[in-house]
Amino acid sequence: MPELPEVEVVRRGLERWAAGRPVSAVEVLDVRSTRRHGAGPDDFAARLAGSRLAVPERRGKYLWIPLAGEDSALVAHLGMSGQLLVNDPADPAPRHLRIRLLLEPGEDDADRSRELRFVDQRIFGGLFLDRLVPADDLPGQLLPASVAHIGRDPLDPAFDPEAVHLRLRGRRTGLKRALLDQSLVSGIGNIYADEALWRARLHYARPTDTINRTESARLLAAVHEVMEEALAQGGTSFDSLYVNVNGESGYFDRSLDAYGRAGLPCRRCAAEGRVSLIVRRPFMNRSSSYCPRCQPVPRRARW
C-alpha cells in the first residue's frame, strides 16, 4: 500500500509530468471516488475542467495540486490501493480506473496530450477539490482546509520534535495509538509505526505520558530514518512517463525488521547472538509486530 515515501514519489512524478498542464476534460467513472467532494461528481468535473495544474505538494499521505491562479487545489488521498498514473490517452483503461483528467500540453512543450488517471481497487482513497488556507504555524504556507488539522510529517522541514514530545506527554494513551494519530504526526501507518518502534526499542503499549525526551527523540529519529530509507529505495520509479505507486518499491521486501516478520528471529537479537522471535498481536482491528526481548511489554501498559 502507498505509504508516505510512495506518495512523495508520486508527487515528484506529477511535478515532472503533470505540472503546468491545462485540464481540458474530466470524467468521473465511479462516484465513490469523489465521495469527499461535497458538491458531487458533476461539480467536481465542471470546476476542474478549464483549470491549470500548478506544482503538487504533500503533507503526510495527502497530496494536492493547487490550481493555477485560484485559491483551491485538487486534493488526493490514495487510501489503501490508490494510484495516480500519467498515461497516453490512447492507453487501454486499467481495471479499477475511477477518474480521468485529460491534460493538454503545457506552454513550453510541444508534447501531446496526456491523461492523469486515478486508479483504486478498494476505494478507500479519492479525489476532491478544496480551498487553500494559510497554515496555522506558518501563515505564508497554504494547504487545503481539509488537511489543516493534520500534523506535520517527519520529512517536513518545519517538523518540530520538541512540540511533538510535549503533546505526546499530554496524552493518556499507548505509544502506537499516538503514532497513528495523524493530528499529532502525519504520514505514519501501521508498517512504519512497527518499524520505528522496533528501531527505537520501544513497545507499542508504552504509556505516552511516561516517555522521556531521550525516548521520544529516538523514536522520531527512527521514523524519519525509516522513511528516508524507503524514499531512497523507492524514489527511482518516477523517471518515466508512468507515475508508479504500486507500493512494491523493493523496500518492503528487503528492509523490514518487524512488520510481517512474525515467527522469524529478531535481527538485532540475532546480531547479539541471541534468538528471539518476532511476535504479532491483535491491535486496533489490525496487528502489531514486535520483538519481546528488545521491546519488552511495559509494566503499566496502555493498549
Added chain:
DNA sequence: CCAGTAGCCTGCTTGC
C-alpha cells in the same frame, strides 16, 4: 475536548 471504535471497500487466502 479527549479516547476509543464502527464502517467504508475489494480481492486474496483460509477453513469447513
Added chain:
DNA sequence: TGCAAGCAGGCTACTG
C-alpha cells in the same frame, strides 16, 4: 469444489 468468513488498513464520523 464452493461458499463464507477472515484479513489487509487510513481515515472520518460517531459514541461515551
